[in-house]
Amino acid sequence: MRALIHWLSGPPEPRSFPYSPVLDEFHRTGKHFVEKSFLALLDSARRAVATSAPGGGDAATRQLTDFLDVALDKWDGRYDYRSYLALRLLRLPCGPDDPSPAAQSAAGRRARDRLLVRLVADTLAFELAAAAHTTGLLPQQRPGPAVVAKRCRLGVRAVSPALARLGVAEPVGAGVPATAAAGLHTVAGELVSPGDPSLRLSMLPVYVTHDEYLFIRVLQAYECIFAGVAEELRATVTALAGDTPGAAADRLGYAGDLLRTAGPLFSLLATMQPESFRTFRQYTEGASAIQSRSYKLVESLCRTPAVDRLDSVAYQSTPEVQARVRDGQPTVDETYRSAVSDGRLTGADAVRVTRRMVAFAGALTQWRRTHLRVAVRMLGARSGTGYTEGTPYLSAVSTAPVFAAVTTEAPTPDQDERRCA
Numbered sequence: 340m341r342a343l344i345h346w347l348s349g350p351p352e353p354r355s356f357p358y359s360p361v362l363d364e365f366h367r368t369g370k371h372f373v374e375k376s377f378l379a380l381l382d383s384a385r386r387a388v389a390t391s392a393p394g395g396g397d398a399a400t401r402q403l404t405d406f407l408d409v410a411l412d413k414w415d416g417r418y419d420y421r422s423y424l425a426l427r428l429l430r431l432p433c434g435p436d437d438p439s440p441a442a443q444s445a446a447g448r449r450a451r452d453r454l455l456v457r458l459v460a461d462t463l464a465f466e467l468a469a470a471a472h473t474t475g476l477l478p479q480q481r482p483g484p485a486v487v488a489k490r491c492r493l494g495v496r497a498v499s500p501a502l503a504r505l506g507v508a509e510p511v512g513a514g515v516p517a518t519a520a521a522g523l524h525t526v527a528g529e530l531v532s533p534g535d536p537s538l539r540l541s542m543l544p545v546y547v548t549h550d551e552y553l554f555i556r557v558l559q560a561y562e563c564i565f566a567g568v569a570e571e572l573r574a575t576v577t578a579l580a581g582d583t584p585g586a587a588a589d590r591l592g593y594a595g596d597l598l599r600t601a602g603p604l605f606s607l608l609a610t611m612q613p614e615s616f617r618t619f620r621q622y623t624e625g626a627s628a629i630q631s632r633s634y635k636l637v638e639s640l641c642r643t644p645a646v647d648r649l650d651s652v653a654y655q656s657t658p659e660v661q662a663r664v665r666d667g668q669p670t671v672d673e674t675y676r677s678a679v680s681d682g683r684l685t686g687a688d689a690v691r692v693t694r695r696m697v698a699f700a701g702a703l704t705q706w707r708r709t710h711l712r713v714a715v716r717m718l719g720a721r722s723g724t725g726y727t728e729g730t731p732y733l734s735a736v737s738t739a740p741v742f743a744a745v746t747t748e749a750p751t752p753d754q755d756e757r758r759c760a
């Protein structure tokens with residue numbers, strides 16, 4: 340409190356904002372229980388920054404503004420999934436005013452891979468620090484050594500495809516899980532590029548339960564994947580509408596691989612202790628991944644949702660995506676049909692694109708089924724934080740066709756098992 344009062348007594352200089360003591364205050368009780376008097380001071384800080392930089396200011400000012408928006412979401416009464424995950428601080432898509440996608444798709448892919456690796460490496464580093472008693476952060480319901488080892492193994496597995504794409508597969512591959520996780524942490528530190536977002540500012544749990552750290556990082560990691568998949572699907576639509584529709588096959592293939600190879604993230608999340616989840620979720624009411632803009636973009640870029648789905652809570656929770664669909668957002672489904680019926684997509688190219696669509700549909704359906712299984716395990720018959728009836732909603736949407744133009748192969752029971760191992 341003292342550091343913040345001191346900062347407020349001078350000109351509002353974003354570079355000297357006392358982030359560490361403010362984070363400590365949030366971490367001491369969890370965001371839900373931060374003292375109102377402390378939040379009032381942060382609110383004053385926000386006003387001071389806005390007054391001194393009315394146009395948004397430089398990078399340091401924007402970071403502080405974004406951080407204060409995340410810190411003050413409950414105070415403002417606008418706490419939701421995007422503010423819970425601090426998506427804007429991580430530069431992940433979260434609203435209509437998102438920066439446009441990276442001009443260079445290769446640069447965007449690499450930035451997302453780096454972020455994914457850092458997020459998972461960070462959660463494993465937290466597991467190791469907690470096990471070694473070198474951190475007092477989120478002290479309640481610590482997991483035992485076997486669970487920590489399992490998390491390390493699964494986390495390292497979840498990021499090895501991203502590491503391979505970044506050209507750094509080797510350093511973390513071998514060894515006991517904890518050693519591999521420590522190695523991953525070192526590698527992740529070396530991956531940071533100038534301008535990459537700060538991770539520590541994006542961890543504001545609502546309570547003090549250990550497993551909420553894992554929960555937040557896995558959700559953020561999936562947001563990173565969905566953002567990448569949406570990017571690839573947009574490029575797929577552009578390719579299918581253009582002169583070389585066969586190029587769509589590579590983009591679809593990349594999108595499918597992103598989703599498929601991220602499977603161990605769900606296995607990692609499945610190690611969460613259900614009683615821990617049920618403890619901290621009492622304070623996450625109103626924040627649900629049903630508000631994930633990137634996921635709804637993925638779904639609606641594949642195929643235009645049926646009117647009842649578009650009008651339902653599913654799309655009411657992501658109004659900007661709902662508006663895009665109503666404005667006639669082109670989809671993979673319809674551009675594929677046009678490319679085939681116009682005679683632009685034929686022969687071997689058509690076969691390749693069709694196969695990749697089927698494979699992508701399989702990957703997304705698999706994701707939905709695994710999500711459902713994890714949700715059933717953690718939630719049982721409770722309702723969701725996004726105001727649906729919970730798993731019955733997920734069960735109903737898990738079988739929806741991804742594309743209308745091609746069929747979705749049902750995953751085998753064996754694939755289902757492996758996903759949650």
Ligand code: HEM
Binds near residue numbers: 631710725728733736
């Ligand atoms: C403890 C684990 C999880 C549980 C219990 C859970 C539960 C739920 C529930 C009940 C819903 C329905 C909406 C609501 O009322 O909240 C939902 C929706 C959703 N969840 Fe999860 N979830 C979990 C993990 C995840 C993870 C790791 C992701 C990855 C980002 C995710 C992504 C989604 C998405 C995208 C939706 C919207 C689906 C749609 O509208 O079709 N969930 N989840």
